[in-house]
Amino acid sequence: MARTSASPAIVWFRDDLRLSDHPALHAAAASGAPVICVHVFDPARARPLGGAARWWLAQSLRALQQQLNLAGASLVLRRGSADKIIAELARQTAAGAVFWNDIAHLPDQVISDQLAAALGETGVRSHRFPGDLLVAPRDIRNKDGRGLRVFTPFWRRLQSLGDPPKPLPAPRTLRKVAGLASDDLESLGLEPKRPDWAGGLREAWKPGEHSGQQRLKEFLDGGVAGYASGRDRPDQKGTSRLSPHLRFGEVSPRQVWHAARFAAAERPALTGDIDKFLSELGWREFCRHLLFDQPDLAGRNLQSAFDNFQWRQDDNALRAWHRGQTGYPIVDAGMRELWHTGTMHNRVRMVAASFLVKHLLIDWREGEKWFWDTLVDADPGSNPANWQWVAGSGADAAPYFRVFNPILQGEKFDPDGNYVRRWVPELAQLRASLIHQPWRATPLELASAGVALGLSYPAPIVDHRKGRERALKAYENLRTR
Structure with missing residues (x-):
């Protein structure tokens, strides 16, 4: 087919499943050309999505299809190498041109470069836009040209650059290209069938741009009050719950930034x-900048000294942690919340992660x-960066001697035990003073609460004091080596 002035423009949707503040879509629509919107699911991508994220992607693509239909266009789905x-x-x-928003991650950039080269060979123009960050990683460098590895100076530098560009409006209408075949969403195999384990995810979430924007509005209208401590x-419902919407680009970081600044004004x-x-939001940005500088962040210690750390191999303990059967109620509540809803409260994520890498001395990569497999908001930057932060091997890492006490953390941040009661119902009848350490209850107290330690609820798989001492010794040995 010959290209003409009426040749269509292709918009490649990636981790930016929205119509508003979508620079590539905005530019393609402004060109006046008919628009072909396409999403390519590549199961062989550098790091395949985990199960929960695949479920979210399916719902988000459905929502995007509906939004595009309302604007007069459609979404073409394909499977394979983008x-x-x-x-x-x-x-x-x-097509006369292909438009897309870049992703600041080396594997994604390689695909973009390969596509641009292939298009150039056939005379098709490429238009690439920044779209997933507030600031390009190359704009925040130290005097040696490297990215910053401490958050506070990074955040100050980012703020000193001023507000990011204002979000772009969604196109009112799009000119559709008729007759294009599309793969069925179901054929992509994103959703679990047998067994269907996603019931809790469906109860907890409604993916899509409209839901993300509504969530942002509701949070800034009322939920943000008390956030600094309530988070x-x-x-309590003290967090924004925007992370999966940001992860899949249903809401852009600069939309969040400007909406928040307006609310503060x-x-x-x-x-x-x-x-x-x-x-x-800045911490998310920081993690993405770390990923830009170290594309294998999920597999390699940022601090090479940790390459010699003596992690333990303990499959039984790892399995107990997976299942929320460690005997520490705040840890178990978080792990069960994660399995059921695809998310975990951020404070509990830190406690659960610290328990795995310090009390159990199991490699942070596990x-x-x-x-990565169970979070709907599993982000390629934040997930590994946060794990390395807890382990002490990452940027701006927690000091090696910081070992979260799961008992004290539970008593401080879940003082009435309501979080544990929700996710560890076998302990629901224990009073608040015992629910975070049920082993301190008398036999009569346990019996009256219907708890049989070691049967209905496990005894701790490791003693807190001994686990802490073992961790400190292992970390001290690393330092002396």
């Missing part, structure tokens, strides 16, 4: 809470892999 499929689609449709309480009393909220 660069080859899109280059072939451009050839078949005589640490898993027994409208209600100055909330400035402290909103600043804390924005710093969490925990990172489990979270």
